Amino acid sequence: MSRPGKRWSDDRPSVEAQSVEAPPDVARTDDEALSVDAPSVEAPTDSPVEVYLDRLLAAAPGSPRDVRALLSEAEAHLRDATAEGVKGGLAQAEAERRAVARFGTVRSVATAEAHRSSLPFAALARRVGVSGLLLGAIGGIAIGVSGIITAILGALGGSTFIVDISPGSHLAPSDCARWLANDPGAHSCYQAALSDWASEIVGFRLVAGVAGLVALAAFYLVRRRWTSRQRFETLPAPVVDTIAVTLFGLAGAWMLGLGVDWLAVGHNGAGQWLGAAPVALALGGYYGFRLLRDLQQAPVASS
Amino acid sequence: MGTDLVKGQLDLLLLGVLRGGPRHGYAVISDLRDHTEGTFDLPEGTVYPALHRLQDVGLLASDWEDVAGRRRRVYRLTDEGRVALAGEQQRWRSFASAVDAVLRARPSVAGGLA
Structure with a gap:
């Protein structure tokens, strides 16, 4: 024609x-x-x-x-x-x-x-799940690291630096009995409470860290299995980075503010926040850097 | 109605054609047209997005090859695709025999009015 x-x-x-x-x-x-x-x-x-x-x-x-x-x-x-x-x-x-x-x-x-x-719901759910697993793993490990830092701060500054109990606080007799039983060397209920709370603050964070490591192992396992079946997908990097920088950045700023405020007013326990804030802020900074790099590299085509 | 029927079962038809071995898009469509004896009357170009979708969900895989002097994407069934085809085939047979049974049944006017 x-x-x-x-x-x-x-x-x-x-x-x-x-x-x-x-x-x-x-x-x-x-x-x-x-x-x-x-x-x-x-x-x-x-x-x-x-x-x-x-x-x-x-x-x-x-x-x-x-x-x-x-x-x-x-x-x-x-x-x-x-x-x-x-x-x-x-x-x-x-x-x-x-x-x-x-x-x-x-x-x-x-x-x-x-x-x-258009992404099927199953694929979208898979992406959200995998990305959530990775972010959760990193978050858990970060909490674990904050537990180690907090333990160091407690060792350097004493339990009162990481536990927010004041000497005049009302402590229930039943709790005192339990704390003293767990810490026979304590001279008072207050001392026993400090010891118990400090170990809880550190211990719970370390447990979160272990859970994060398990989640990270699960993530790599899923990645290996799904990659061989061409099913491994995550949310786009800018989306993950935006979520991460928001979560870690806000958490870090909030904890830093709280720690500095408690330190300024002489409130016990500022160390529990100051031990966690640097970890969250470091992760926020890392993801912020990645986000900027993503946006610089793909300013138009990312979708 | 023919077009709707074909469209509704397009995934099954495409997987069925590719059970015979890897094929590029034009060969898939030619086979589909030949095997359905003209029932297949969808716009041929709409088959490609369906092939892409089946690849997205892991039922097909593809490679680019030079065939007869042209660069073509050759599709093949994955293991997952074979499993899906077997399942869909079973479902289709059950459905078809159920429809057939209804259509073969003799109408019972007295029973309907009783």
Whole structure:
């Protein structure tokens, strides 16, 4: 099918540039796709297959790689179908026109591809679960590290530095009996309470750290098993980094503020916050750096 | 109705065609058209997103190969795809025989009015 007149420029945008800029809803019907006068996309020739592929390029949703793959497959299909038509006795242009007609409208193909690109719930749940497992593991390990730091602070500054009980606090006799039983060397209920609370503050954090290590091991196990089945996926890095920098950054700032405030007013126990704040802030800083790097490296194409 | 039936069972049909061995998209569609004796009347281009989706969920895998001078994506069933095909095939047979049983049953007017 030869159309007279118009020459097309060869300086059309790259696949990547068009696929990023063109929204999925710009798909057009066959008639529009085959119209030489259609305004938005220039084609190097007016062959029905070329025009159709240009339209599909402009309308196809997905990443540049997905779009290139779809275009390659569509072109191979249309060339095959055209060759079959020519072999059956059709003229080249008519064979191309029929191949395009059988392929379906650009809109129908682009819409089907867009539906395919939308993430199924199971895949989304898998991504959230895997990313949550990793972040939970890191959080747990961070709490464990804060337990070690807090234990060191307690050893250096005494139990009162990490436990917020004041000498005048009311302590229930039943609790005192339990604390004193656990710490026979204590000279008073207050001393026994300090010892018990300090070991709880440190101990619970260390348990969280162990749980974090177990979660990290589970994460690597899942990654190994699912990678071999091509099922391992996480949330996009900028999403994970944004969540992490928010959680760790806010937690770190809050604990640092609390620790400094308690220290300033002479409140016992500031060390329990000051032992945790640096760990959270360090992680917040690390994820903040990663987030900036992600955004710098993929300012447009990330989606 | 034919189009809807084909569309509703497209995954099963594609997995069934690929049970015969790896094929590129055009060969899949040609086989589908031939085996369904013309019932397959979906726009051919919409089959590619379906193939991509089946690959996304792990039922198919693909490789790019040069076949007859053209770069083509050749699809094949994964182990998971074979299991899914067997399950879907079983479900389809149960469904088809149930529908068949209803259609073969003799109408009973007296029973319906009793």
